[in-house]
Amino acid sequence: MLSSSLSFSHSRSPRVVCFFLFLFLFLLSFFCAHKPVIYLFAGQMNVLVTGGSGYLGQFLIERLLTLKEVNAVHYTCSSESSKLPENVHEQHKRRLVCHACDFETGSGIEECVEKASKGEYLAGDKNLKLVVNCTALSQPKQCEENEEKACKVNVPTYLCQVLMRKYEGSEQKVPLLVHMSTDQVLCGSYSNTREDDTRENAFEPINVYGRSKKYAETYLLKNYDQNALIILRSSVITGPQPPFRRVDRPLFLDFIAKTCPPNTQGRNGEGEENEEVKDENAVEFWTDEFRNPVSRIDLTEAIVYCFEIFVGLRRKRDVSMFLFEEEGERSNRTPIYHAGGPERLSRYDMVTIFCNTMRASKKRAKPAVKSKTTSFCIASMVRTPADISMDSTKFMKILRNGVQLKSFQEQVLDSTTVYLSAVLGNSR
Numbered sequence: 507m508l509s510s511s512l513s514f515s516h517s518r519s520p521r522v523v524c525f526f527l528f529l530f531l532f533l534l535s536f537f538c539a540h541k542p543v544i545y546l547f548a549g550q551m552n553v554l555v556t557g558g559s560g561y562l563g564q565f566l567i568e569r570l571l572t573l574k575e576v577n578a579v580h581y582t583c584s585s586e587s588s589k590l591p592e593n594v595h596e597q598h599k600r601r602l603v604c605h606a607c608d609f610e611t612g613s614g615i616e617e618c619v620e621k622a623s624k625g626e627y628l629a630g631d632k633n634l635k636l637v638v639n640c641t642a643l644s645q646p647k648q649c650e651e652n653e654e655k656a657c658k659v660n661v662p663t664y665l666c667q668v669l670m671r672k673y674e675g676s677e678q679k680v681p682l683l684v685h686m687s688t689d690q691v692l693c694g695s696y697s698n699t700r701e702d703d704t705r706e707n708a709f710e711p712i713n714v715y716g717r718s719k720k721y722a723e724t725y726l727l728k729n730y731d732q733n734a735l736i737i738l739r740s741s742v743i744t745g746p747q748p749p750f751r752r753v754d755r756p757l758f759l760d761f762i763a764k765t766c767p768p769n770t771q772g773r774n775g776e777g778e779e780n781e782e783v784k785d786e787n788a789v790e791f792w793t794d795e796f797r798n799p800v801s802r803i804d805l806t807e808a809i810v811y812c813f814e815i816f817v818g819l820r821r822k823r824d825v826s827m828f829l830f831e832e833e834g835e836r837s838n839r840t841p842i843y844h845a846g847g848p849e850r851l852s853r854y855d856m857v858t859i860f861c862n863t864m865r866a867s868k869k870r871a872k873p874a875v876k877s878k879t880t881s882f883c884i885a886s887m888v889r890t891p892a893d894i895s896m897d898s899t900k901f902m903k904i905l906r907n908g909v910q911l912k913s914f915q916e917q918v919l920d921s922t923t924v925y926l927s928a929v930l931g932n933s934r
């Protein structure tokens with residue numbers, strides 16, 4: 507019995523193999539008539555990172571390029587001159603596309619969205635599935651100098667209008683829009699503010715940058731599809747220099763690294779805690795301004811997670827139940843998330859953790875109370891809110907899928923290249 511079934515399967519198998527081989531060749535030749543074989547296995551979706559030439563944008567582009575489901579990563583910058591280096595484009599060939607757009611006037615945005623919605627080997631013109639808006643006039647001083655410009659650049663009216671118009675009356679969903687906002691939309695008088703905080707004026711920004719970012723939130727909540735919108739209020743973003751091109755401003759950790767050189771006494775960082783400040787020109791770090799520095803890794807991973815859920819590449823876990831609910835099932839969900847790190851830290855706390863972690867000297871950093879400082883220097887500075895620490899539990903549970911957010915010490919370690927380059931720079 508056994509031998510007869512074996513001989514039967516032996517005699518059948520060459521025919522079965524031939525059949526599947528024939529079927530495979532037939533399908534291959536059919537598809538190849540439409541696109542080269544290599545594209546049979548390429549991604550079917552496009553994504554767009556506006557402000558992709560900036561700090562966070564570059565990390566996002568790098569991460570999105572690793573997703574095999576992504577056909578092409580499109581990004582915008584303000585002009586041709588800030589396009590990412592040619593060798594980066596060369597390395598990623600057709601998968602990385604740059605568009606110069608002006609968010610102040612809207613010029614170039616429609617063409618960019620049109621191009622990012624198509625693909626050489628993709629059917630139709632609605633292949634854009636994710637837009638991350640990192641475009642901003644992000645330096646508070648620049649905003650203060652030109653409020654009108656700050657509002658035009660920071661409120662993505664043109665982008666929102668172009669996207670909504672394109673999908674009007676269409677069966678297809680608008681792309682997921684992740685908009686980067688900031689903790690500076692908070693007033694600065696309270697600790698650990700939650701998204702649904704009801705304390706008086708909790709969300710009344712005190713400078714132009716904060717106000718322009720608040721207008722942006724209000725505009726998007728009113729005008730974009732709420733089931734395809736995520737607003738991330740980020741705190742100070744930490745990390746090394748971005749992967750493709752350095753940004754032309756000092757990063758906060760860069761600044762600390764330059765102020766706090768390696769401890770040449772051979773003492774460990776802990777021992778320096780009580781070190782007497784001897785340097786008269788020591789840099790003042792506020793002890794009464796609080797932030798929740800957040801890792802660029804936590805932000806990029808949260809965005810990728812949302813995207814994967816939105817396009818059905820991942821199943822929602824229970825905690826994410828109310829991400830992108832269909833109309834009708836809606837609760838009072840607002841798509842705003844406080845995206846800060848797990849610790850509420852003053853600027854001086856950050857210096858202390860940095861020095862302890864990197865065994866650096868704190869001699870040139872001294873604690874100072876901003877609210878008691880009356881120097882001329884302070885008067886000429888942009889007003890910054892004192893305590894804009896945030897409770898980011900909702901962000902961690904829903905957008906980081908319950909993963910613990912990186913501590914400041916882990917963020918310092920992630921950015922060690924910052925420190926090394928500062929140290930090498932000092933010793934030259």
Ligand SMILES: NC(=O)c1ccc[n+]([C@@H]2O[C@H](COP(=O)([O-])OP(=O)(O)OC[C@H]3O[C@@H](n4cnc5c(N)ncnc54)[C@H](OP(=O)(O)O)[C@@H]3O)[C@@H](O)[C@H]2O)c1
Pocket residue numbers: 556557558559560561562563582583584585588607608609610639640641642643644645659686687688689740741742743744753
């Ligand atoms: N970095 C932080 O610590 C932090 C903290 C909280 C919130 N955020 C928010 O996170 C987002 C990303 O921040 P980031 O640090 O990556 O910003 P960034 O480095 O300053 O990058 C800003 C981007 O916006 C583009 N841009 C500026 N003006 C433009 C205009 N008129 N038209 C078109 N594009 C223009 C820049 O293009 P060019 O390269 O051509 O100039 C650049 O790509 C921003 O929304 C920011 O408010 C950042």
